[in-house]
Amino acid sequence: MSKETIKIAIAGPRGRMGSEAVQLVENTDHFQLVGAIDITYDRKKLSEVLSCHSDALIYTDIHECFTETNPDVLIDLTTPEVGKVHTKIALEHGVRPVVGTTGFSEKDLENLRGLTEEKGIGAIIAPNFALGAVLMMKFSQMAAQYFSDVEVIEQHHDQKLDAPSGTALKTAEMISVVRDAKKQGHPDEKEILPGARGAEQNGIRLHSVRLPGLIAHQEVIFGGDGQTLKIRHDSYNRTSFMSGVKLAVEQVMKIDQLVYGLENIME
Ligand code: NAP
Numbered sequence: 700m701s702k703e704t705i706k707i708a709i710a711g712p713r714g715r716m717g718s719e720a721v722q723l724v725e726n727t728d729h730f731q732l733v734g735a736i737d738i739t740y741d742r743k744k745l746s747e748v749l750s751c752h753s754d755a756l757i758y759t760d761i762h763e764c765f766t767e768t769n770p771d772v773l774i775d776l777t778t779p780e781v782g783k784v785h786t787k788i789a790l791e792h793g794v795r796p797v798v799g800t801t802g803f804s805e806k807d808l809e810n811l812r813g814l815t816e817e818k819g820i821g822a823i824i825a826p827n828f829a830l831g832a833v834l835m836m837k838f839s840q841m842a843a844q845y846f847s848d849v850e851v852i853e854q855h856h857d858q859k860l861d862a863p864s865g866t867a868l869k870t871a872e873m874i875s876v877v878r879d880a881k882k883q884g885h886p887d888e889k890e891i892l893p894g895a896r897g898a899e900q901n902g903i904r905l906h907s908v909r910l911p912g913l914i915a916h917q918e919v920i921f922g923g924d925g926q927t928l929k930i931r932h933d934s935y936n937r938t939s940f941m942s943g944v945k946l947a948v949e950q951v952m953k954i955d956q957l958v959y960g961l962e963n964i965m966e
Pocket of ligand 1: 799
């Protein structure tokens with residue numbers, strides 16, 4: 700039986716992630732690109748702006764995009780601030796958001812949860828769409844049951860706006876579920892230079908590296924008596940995120956609540 704077609708709008712189509720998402724939608728039989736949301740090129744065809752075949756129009760007004768193209772799903776790959784606004788507007792229009800931007804607070808998530816319930820539709824926000832990265836977080840949570848001393852080193856390209864990464868924060872959050880909060884290192888430890896020991900969440904140190912040439916990498920290091928365990932994931936290009944975006948678009952059509960984190964739809 701052929702799968703039902705899912706109509707999709709993409710926000711941020713000219714971006715590094717957004718342009719990969721355009722390719723994904725174009726190359727997936729049961730996905731249809733119906734529109735795009737950008738800050739420029741209003742009413743131009745996507746194919747006039749990007750190297751793609753789509754005749755879908757670009758809209759600078761998200762409301763016009765939704766009312767004129769009636770998408771089932773919005774894929775948002777813009778910026779943390781814009782992603783938050785777009786997610787809310789999408790839900791208000793009855794469009795299911797699949798969001799890759801980070802920076803959602805607990806309060807934001809709570810408000811969005813309320814909106815999904817009110818509208819009876821699903822939403823997926825995933826700080827990391829790389830399936831391997833999600834497994835890295837899951838394996839780290841498993842390891843934390845046996846090793847309570849852990850530090851996270853995340854490395855990203857130097858154009859990334861937020862630090863630490865959403866993935867690092869999510870990893871610390873998942874580890875904290877199974878590990879009692881504790882201060883690591885020597886009790887009298889002093890930072891000679893502020894920030895030398897990184898940021899801290901529930902006693903877990905998070906270190907952010909930003910360099911040209913990098914894409915998205917993370918190592919979770921556990922320390923125990925006479926041993927370390929390192930769990931590492933590397934995204935070498937942005938195609939690595941697209942299998943997760945595809946999975947999220949398919950799954951968001953089947954749920955009627957907010958899901959935060961791809962791990963919750965990978966079971
Ligand atoms: P990028 O190359 O800077 O792309 C962002 C795009 O969004 C740009 O084309 C930008 O246009 C556009 N944009 C900005 N404001 C907009 C608005 N109001 N409406 C529509 N489009 C708007 O960044 P990227 O590397 O693709 O990353 C995009 C987002 O995805 C970031 O938040 C990043 O952290 C996140 N990300 C998520 C994952 C994941 O797996 N979840 C992986 C990688 C990245 P201008 O260039 O003209 O400003």
